[in-house]
Amino acid sequence: MSKLLIKRGRIVDPSQNLDTVMDILVEKGKIKAIGENLFELEAQLIDASGLVVCPSFVDIHAHLRDPGETYKEDIESASRCAVAGGYTTLVCMPNTKPPIDNPHVANYIIQKAKSVGLCYILPSGTLTKGREGRELSDFYALKQAGCVALTDDGSPLMDSRLMQRALELAGQLGLLVMNHCEDDTIAYGHINEGYVSSLLGVASRPPQAEDILVARDLILSYHTGSPLHIQHLSSALSVELIRYFKGKGAKVSCEVNPYHLVFTQEEVLKSGSLAKVNPPLRREEDRQALLEALKDGTIDCIATDHAPHATWEKGQIEKAKAGMIGLQTALPIALELVRHGHINLSKMVELMSCAPAKLLRLEGCGALKVGSKANLTIFDPEREWVLDERTNFSKSQNTPLWKKTLKGKVIYTIYEGKVVYSDA
Numbered sequence: 001m002s003k004l005l006i007k008r009g010r011i012v013d014p015s016q017n018l019d020t021v022m023d024i025l026v027e028k029g030k031i032k033a034i035g036e037n038l039f040e041l042e043a044q045l046i047d048a049s050g051l052v053v054c055p056s057f058v059d060i061h062a063h064l065r066d067p068g069e070t071y072k073e074d075i076e077s078a079s080r081c082a083v084a085g086g087y088t089t090l091v092c093m094p095n096t097k098p099p100i101d102n103p104h105v106a107n108y109i110i111q112k113a114k115s116v117g118l119c120y121i122l123p124s125g126t127l128t129k130g131r132e133g134r135e136l137s138d139f140y141a142l143k144q145a146g147c148v149a150l151t152d153d154g155s156p157l158m159d160s161r162l163m164q165r166a167l168e169l170a171g172q173l174g175l176l177v178m179n180h181c182e183d184d185t186i187a188y189g190h191i192n193e194g195y196v197s198s199l200l201g202v203a204s205r206p207p208q209a210e211d212i213l214v215a216r217d218l219i220l221s222y223h224t225g226s227p228l229h230i231q232h233l234s235s236a237l238s239v240e241l242i243r244y245f246k247g248k249g250a251k252v253s254c255e256v257n258p259y260h261l262v263f264t265q266e267e268v269l270k271s272g273s274l275a276k277v278n279p280p281l282r283r284e285e286d287r288q289a290l291l292e293a294l295k296d297g298t299i300d301c302i303a304t305d306h307a308p309h310a311t312w313e314k315g316q317i318e319k320a321k322a323g324m325i326g327l328q329t330a331l332p333i334a335l336e337l338v339r340h341g342h343i344n345l346s347k348m349v350e351l352m353s354c355a356p357a358k359l360l361r362l363e364g365c366g367a368l369k370v371g372s373k374a375n376l377t378i379f380d381p382e383r384e385w386v387l388d389e390r391t392n393f394s395k396s397q398n399t400p401l402w403k404k405t406l407k408g409k410v411i412y413t414i415y416e417g418k419v420v421y422s423d424a
């Protein structure tokens with residue numbers, strides 16, 4: 001059936017300043033009408049009373065592990081995980097094996113994502129060949145192949161001359177440079193530097209490692225006039241630096257990961273290596289600074305940094321790989337922030353959908369306008385569920401939230417007018 005009629009949902013679309021109970025009619029993959037008491041005999045009916053209807057989520061930071069490490073995740077499992085979490089757009093990170101530093105790998109991902117057909121998967125390319133930080137990739141070729149951004153995520157680009165050149169070139173091509181900011185001459189450890197790292201006797205990653213590289217990149221972006229996106233912000237001082245440079249008119253944006261908004265370094269004492277992420281979970285003061293920055297607009301978007309790893313890669317903390325899965329837990333975490341009054345629902349949708357779509361100029365995403373592609377998420381903010389073997393779509397289980405009760409559940413995800421996920 002090519003028509004969908006979504007009845008009586010609370011439509012939240014900050015791109016149009018919309019927060020009201022109405023109906024939406026979807027026809028031929030597009031939004032045909034938004035209004036009260038819509039009627040269409042031939043449409044499949046979705047009763048959305050008591051549910052929130054919003055533009056589907058856009059994740060600009062996800063690790064799909066395909067090609068090369070498909071025992072952790074692949075494009076199909078990641079797509080299923082995405083739509084179960086309310087996402088219909090993923091920007092995948094290029095630290096695959098081989099990395100996305102040439103058009104062949106980008107083409108492979110785009111083709112495979114199309115054949116799965118559940119959501120948009122947009123590759124980012126590497127800043128440097130082999131992610132080695134020595135020689136810039138061919139940005140033009142990567143753009144031609146369909147890459148939407150450039151990053152060496154996981155491996156910060158340390159060479160300032162190369163970073164400056166990357167900003168200039170990418171700026172001319174209209175590609176967004178996204179950097180993982182941690183000075184790796186200081187950040188060679190495993191968890192935040194503080195009493196927890198002392199208690200456990202584990203080598204650490206201090207916040208100044210992040211602050212140094214954030215400051216350098218802000219300065220380079222300011223002087224070149226080229227857009228810069230800072231990935232997974234975690235330190236209070238970095239927040240202040242970004243606020244300062246935004247005030248000076250620098251073309252800078254940044255993201256925060258859900259786990260930095262709800263966990264602190266103490267989580268390592270409870271969850272061990274499952275709480276190991278880069279940059280690490282930090283102090284409560286840092287978390288508070290991030291929450292404040294969400295409110296005042298210093299932080300532009302929430303990105304998952306979905307980072308699947310096998311169970312055997314999450315053993316002893318010094319040997320464990322860093323990262324958590326996050327596509328299905330982002331919404332419950334964001335809703336927790338709403339319940340605690342840090343942000344409202346409209347701001348949440350902006351952070352998870354409208355703002356990231358706008359940042360990468362993704363057409364047909366991040367808005368529910370009549371005539372635009374019907375990419376939407378319908379969720380129940382109150383429904384409780386448990387992330388376990390039955391509900392998890394990832395091939396991996398690495399999150400401190402495993403087997404925990406979460407509040408807020410996606411009920412339908414609609415991609416170009418098709419129901420690609422349903423839990424009705």
Ligand SMILES: [Zn+2]
Nearest residue numbers: 093153154305
């Ligand atoms: Zn990442």
